[in-house]
Amino acid sequence: MNYKYFSFTFSDYVFTAAWLIVCIIIALAIYLRNAKNPDYRYFIPHFCWKIFLGIAFATFYVYTYGSGDTTAYYQGAECLKNLAYEDFGDYLHELISGPSRDYLPSYYNSHTGIPPIWVYKEPNSWFICKLASFFSFFTFNSYLALNLIFSFISTLITWRFFLFARSFLQVKVRYVAISILFIPTVGFWCTGLLKDTVVYCASLVLFMNLIKLLNGISLKNILFILLASYIIGSTRSFVLISILIPFFITVFFQYSRRAPFTIRLATRMIGIGMSVLLVFVYFRFSSSFEELSSQNLISTAETIYNDFQQNQGYTGKRYDLGITEFTAVNMLRATPTAIFTAIYRPFIWESNSFFMLLNGLESLVLLYFTLKLFRKRDKTLPPMSEKARIFFTICLFSCLIMAFFVGLTSGLFGVLVRLKAPLLPFFLLFVFHRITDSNTPVTNEKNALH
Template sequence: MKYPEFTLYDYIFFTAYLVLFSLIAILVYLKNKEKPEYSYFLPHFFWKVFMGFAMAYVYVYNYGGGDTTAYWQGADTLNNLFYESPANYFSELFYTSRKGYLPHYYNQTTGIPPVWIYNEPNSWFICKLSSPISFFTFKSYLTLNLFYSVITSFVSWKFFQFLNSFLTIRTKYIAYSVLFIPTVGFWCTGIMKDSVTYASLLVVIMGVFKILHKQYTIKTIITTIIGLWFIFVTRSFILLPIAIPLFILLIFRLNSTKPFVVRFLTRISGISIAISSIVFFMSSSSMFGEFSSNNLTETANTIYLDFQNNSGYTGKRYDLGISEVNSVTMVTVIPSAILTTIYRPFIWEADNVLMLVNGLEGSLFLVLTLAIIRRRKKTNSAFSKNDRQTKDFIIFCVLFVLILAYFVGLTSGLFGVLARLKAPILPFFLLFIFSKLKKSTEQDLVHPE
């Protein structure tokens, strides 16, 4: 959908809600300002608001609209449907759209949802998720985008608080990793599928580790299940990089006190099952959305060549040095796919401001990686028994980053697509890097440095 510009109507309701949300945020801060971690609360809140607005501005004024405005249009169409027929509205909320079929109740009065969004159930889900919220935004795209910014800021803040109490990593490094990464802020804040997926990912990981370490409540279980459902509906392929590391971690934890032979056999069996899961993923059905079909090799090849050769996709492309994705190249390309996801685009590959920011991020990640490698003799010692939670979480981070970075690097093809899909990887990569810089005293647990 073409969305020509923000209107006065947009700015009025955006400003009104921004004042309201800001007052609430300030009151929350004042109530908790004695807690040192809350020194990051307001900067993070306004950072998310700013990044959400920046994303909306770029899409409207640079691209003339796109996914984000189409989600708003779809939500607005659903709201119109509610006023015309509440029964059809609720039916639509729980109905899975079918490609090539548009129900009769969409008409000139309700408006027609964007067909390309409606034909993709995972995209149409974002419209359905946005619809109840948009009743309070008075048909303003910019205001709905602000609601998303506030909600995602709340989720990431809760994740930060959890990690700060759960890990032995310094508070300021957790804040850098979780609260202030530009790529994550830009792509995972406003009305985007990426925002819903990323927020759900944080909820799931937080819930799973609370359950794993027996720190959970009924609320934790419910929110974890909801998060898993949201990921399954939006980007189901991310379930695999979550499940495999957790499965391996669980195997290692359960047999940590067993005799050597038992530990060896069970861990080999666990890793074999994990590898079998990847093989199943690579050869199985359609449950993993755009990253799978009857044969992942064929899908990856189609996506890769399509992005490489189709002039309809605008933006700078990257090349992993392969002419065809097949069973052999999918193995040999593992290192370059992972490195591309984490470190590229390089600064000299940037051809616009967003890519330049990505390039600066990648350069920083590379510098941090090299610094840790140089200090390996000092940093590769085992975690103490008191650091069991941190050790478990960092093992998960490493496996999650490697698996997801491989699939993202292999199938993105465009730097613009790469930036969006790799955003959920970056916080966990930084947490791994910063895990080498542990809190040195108990004082660090409550006082950020």
């Protein structure tokens, strides 16, 4: 099986056009059903934005590189689909078992095709192939059609998160729309057939359902939380850490704010004690956490960083945080630089291509809004509900943790702009709620969730 794409095939155009018609019909049906909701004035523009960027992303990869992560995921998905037709038992075995790093199973042959070896040996990447294989049964060997399906699913999940945020956040709708629906970096890198898209969409689902738990526990929310956590843990585990830890700590301390002083003091002392205990247990029995162990996290960070720094196969401009040896102390010292790098770089003068220049302009705009936050005279938080306060607190700390991992491990600006994309909506929401007038009506939460 050829791993290179030099142009789209006839089947790409035919089946992509067919799927595009289906997506347009579904999008129009959703819009017409909710046309009376003023927030839906953003739905069709968002749909067009995501579909356009999804196709632009696929075109850019195919006609610029001829190969890449996205086409490798497609090849792996096609191999799995062919394996299902040849022996469904072997297909199920691949779905529920981890890939072997030492050998390729014998059931991959000239009929099924040989998956890209580097993808098969990396469990996180092979998981994307498994996920994509479910949809490849309906795309008829078309990479572009498979990419379109991922783009459309990403559109629907992002829109649902927008409605969810609008249901209780006192932030003007245009700023919520900018933050969630129309960030160029997010639209380009978190739309098509990529690991970044899967991680971003799963993060939105996890975030929504964790916040919904504040209204009461339901089986549906628990199932979505478990599913999203499994997907994130199987693809980019540090993102799972950056969401769950701030959520549980924030909720624990937030709900004791209005309690009597003695109860508040006792619960917070217990909370601090539990946090210290959890940290102690984590480092004491770290080897039991496998990929999430402290040793593996440091080792993985070092491996990824060195790979991007030294491997000449990765082209593009590099940056250096000044870390010579990956230890817990050195990583802690590099924290401020790593966070700043992840959120605000590349700068315009660090750009060496047209796309990097656009990223530099986007970073400049983000820096401008951040500076406005510090220049605002009224430093008090706008009036908000308990849920909104928890939401923004989690947004801030999740972004800081995620930015630390991203800035620490990327090494290349081209990789940095991809990995940081999922944190940008959360960070922008936090910034906008501090610098804009919050006296704006929000949609009914019940309507927003349907």
